[in-house]
Amino acid sequence: MVNAFEIQGGKPLRGEITPQGAKNEALQILSAVLLTEEKITISNIPDIKDVNKLIELLGDMGVIVNRLNEDTYTFEAKDIDQDFFLSEAFKSKGGGLRGSIMIVGPLLARFGKASIPKPGGDKIGRRRLDTHFLGFEKLGAQFNYNQADGFYNVDASDLKGTYILLDEASVTGTANIVMAAVLAKGITTIYNAACEPYLQQLCKMLNRMGAKISGIGSNLLTIEGVARLGGTEHRMLPDMIEIGSFIGLAAMTGSEITIKNVQYKELGMIPDVFRRLGIKLELRGDDIYIPAQEHYEIETFIDGSIMTIADAPWPGFTPDLLSIVLVVAIQAKGSVLIHQKMFESRLFFVDKLLDMGAQIILCDPHRATVIGLDKQVQLRGISMTSPDIRAGVSLLIAALSAQGKSTIYNIEQIERGYQHIDKRLQALGADIKRI
Numbered sequence: 001m002v003n004a005f006e007i008q009g010g011k012p013l014r015g016e017i018t019p020q021g022a023k024n025e026a027l028q029i030l031s032a033v034l035l036t037e038e039k040i041t042i043s044n045i046p047d048i049k050d051v052n053k054l055i056e057l058l059g060d061m062g063v064i065v066n067r068l069n070e071d072t073y074t075f076e077a078k079d080i081d082q083d084f085f086l087s088e089a090f091k092s093k094g095g096g097l098r099g100s101i102m103i104v105g106p107l108l109a110r111f112g113k114a115s116i117p118k119p120g121g122d123k124i125g126r127r128r129l130d131t132h133f134l135g136f137e138k139l140g141a142q143f144n145y146n147q148a149d150g151f152y153n154v155d156a157s158d159l160k161g162t163y164i165l166l167d168e169a170s171v172t173g174t175a176n177i178v179m180a181a182v183l184a185k186g187i188t189t190i191y192n193a194a195c196e197p198y199l200q201q202l203c204k205m206l207n208r209m210g211a212k213i214s215g216i217g218s219n220l221l222t223i224e225g226v227a228r229l230g231g232t233e234h235r236m237l238p239d240m241i242e243i244g245s246f247i248g249l250a251a252m253t254g255s256e257i258t259i260k261n262v263q264y265k266e267l268g269m270i271p272d273v274f275r276r277l278g279i280k281l282e283l284r285g286d287d288i289y290i291p292a293q294e295h296y297e298i299e300t301f302i303d304g305s306i307m308t309i310a311d312a313p314w315p316g317f318t319p320d321l322l323s324i325v326l327v328v329a330i331q332a333k334g335s336v337l338i339h340q341k342m343f344e345s346r347l348f349f350v351d352k353l354l355d356m357g358a359q360i361i362l363c364d365p366h367r368a369t370v371i372g373l374d375k376q377v378q379l380r381g382i383s384m385t386s387p388d389i390r391a392g393v394s395l396l397i398a399a400l401s402a403q404g405k406s407t408i409y410n411i412e413q414i415e416r417g418y419q420h421i422d423k424r425l426q427a428l429g430a431d432i433k434r435i
């Protein structure tokens with residue numbers, strides 16, 4: 001086994017697909033179980049590498065983890081083994097995923113200290129953690145980064161609520177600071193807070209545990225500290241990035257697909273961005289139905305100029321779907337400028353798309369212009385390596401639409417965030433196998 005996907009492309013798919021629970025919500029929610037010694041039951045947990053690694057890490061720390069069924073677990077963080085944080089095992093496992101950074105806030109809140117290895121995640125450009133640590137410092141913590149062992153150590157015997165203006169609306173940074181502030185003394189106000197549905201879900205769960213957070217869904221959160229938190233139950237939202245990926249997949253392969261139970265009102269502008277590419281979507285109940293489409297035509301701006309699709313902090317368009325939008329635009333009629341403002345190394349995968357026959361100009365590390373082929377020319381299957389999770393899925397979509405065989409290597413990147421993707425695509429009729 002080389003751990004690659006082999007794909008015979010060019011076949012339209014058909015059927016229904018249900019999105020998994022949201023990866024980036026799961027990483028926040030799982031970290032929050034550390035805030036109480038009482039039992040927390042979480043359902044709709046996706047069975048993906050990053051999430052499983054974090055669950056394993058919680059178990060290693062001493063959290064009692066019970067799997068009730070395929071997607072539901074209980075967690076009880078009664079006794080946390082402080083020595084584990086000094087171990088080599090913690091260094092390698094904690095460093096394996098981006099989401100592990102979010103255990104720092106809860107550990108500070110509950111135990112007054114935390115250490116964490118430099119977290120992993122995709123290599124998609126600089127990924128700083130300043131927002132997290134500046135926020136902790138405002139609450140009264142002191143941190144130092146030990147370059148020699150690669151650990152961030154944070155001490156906070158006495159967290160006190162205060163006013164914090166975040167230097168940027170960081171998603172994991174906001175979650176981390178909220179989790180530190182819920183048990184701090186007094187009132188914390190966080191301005192320029194990120195407000196993704198993931199964060200709204202986290203704040204709602206914390207309130208059910210006894211926290212006092214107001215302003216949920218806005219960029220101004222007020223947190224009145226409480227002495228302790230208790231247990232609760234929580235269900236993860238469907239993964240909006242998976243939903244966007246499946247919309248793109250349907251359009252690019254000319255397939256008729258129904259995406260089940262999407263919780264449409266939580267998707268923000270995602271459906272409209274795909275509509276602006278000319279893709280027809282219908283909301284049926286809470287399902288998104290995408291009819292088989294021979295063609296789709298990218299709108300221009302009202303003044304006739306070329307459409308730009310750019311990322312922005314929520315409720316702007318998520319950067320995690322820009323690679324998918326870029327790939328889908330390859331077979332549209334018309335042109336679009338893709339502007340990835342947040343990350344500087346997320347567009348380099350266009351090289352592989354060029355090899356497949358796409359018409360794209362990479363203007364600079366942040367911008368690419370796609371000149372749509374309008375399905376006049378089919379992409380060619382090739383061998384390629386997935387550089388990051390979303391580029392990986394975009395290449396998978398390109399391969400499923402292409403003529404002939406493609407092989408995608410480094411699929412660990414894809415499997416970090418997409419649950420049993422080969423089997424779920426096979427159920428839609430895709431010719432994909434693991435080699």
Ligand SMILES: CC(=O)N[C@H]1[C@@H](OP(=O)(O)OP(=O)(O)OC[C@H]2O[C@@H](n3ccc(=O)[nH]c3=O)[C@H](O)[C@@H]2O)O[C@H](CO)[C@@H](O)[C@@H]1O
Nearest residue numbers: 024027098099126127168169170171172173313319320342
């Ligand atoms: C585990 C997890 O949840 N990962 C997500 C989380 O990562 P993460 O929380 O690590 O990302 P951040 O929100 O901190 O920042 C992402 C990038 O955008 C830049 N930035 C951020 C805010 C801002 O107002 N301006 C700005 O330029 C940052 O400098 C950074 O380069 O949010 C990102 C942004 O939605 C997503 O791509 C990641 O999938």
Ligand SMILES: C=C(OP(=O)(O)O)C(=O)O
Nearest residue numbers: 098099121122320389390
């Ligand atoms: C970049 C992503 O994940 P992470 O932050 O875990 O690297 C993503 O989910 O698109």
